[in-house]
Amino acid sequence: DAGITQSPRHKVTETGTPVTLRCHQTENHRYMYWYRQDPGHGLRLIHYSYGVKDTDKGEVSDGYSVSRSKTEDFLLTLESATSSQTSVYFCAISDTGSGNTIYFGEGSWLTVV
């Protein structure tokens, strides 16, 4: 158990509505990430954070925003959900130093109808 909690775990929402997914860690790791996973595409990085209020875009950031106001929390917001954002979203954490490893939360399944 990597000490990562995602909420909600499952959500169905309507097209055009905003959605926020929350990731909470108890490991005090510096880095936090949001990935989405889709068949045929594998894990794709949406945004990541390297410290409080320090964030950067990944390869599929369009339509998503993030915030990190505390070390332990990393929020992912879909500003106006679209059907193409139906996916499973994984939060992950890693720390600095030799042997840095990335650990995943349990995932949030989002369906946009």
Add this chain to the structure above:
Amino acid sequence: QKEVEQNSGPLSVPEGAIASLNCTYSDRVSQSFFWYRQYSGKSPELIMSIYSNGDKEDGRFTAQLNKASQYVSLLIRDSQPSDSATYLCAVGNTGNQFYFGTGTSLTVIP
């Protein structure tokens, strides 16, 4: 573009056999290499990490790294039906950036 390539499979092996999973990566300065197991509907779970050339063994699992060839492999000995899953190869750099392959689906047939 940092690429990690894996054969998507599916790979089928009989119970008790050795399963061999392969991965290549494009970024020569990659520092850390990982294998994750992912069961259907679950999150990726770390099973092996390797940082230097050669073999690393952990129980029934052996990871092999060849940086000159930019190649990482995972051997699973005495394969069990419970090993049936998708295996993800991941590569990390010193900037805590991680790149993932699309996974190889493994089925162990009883």
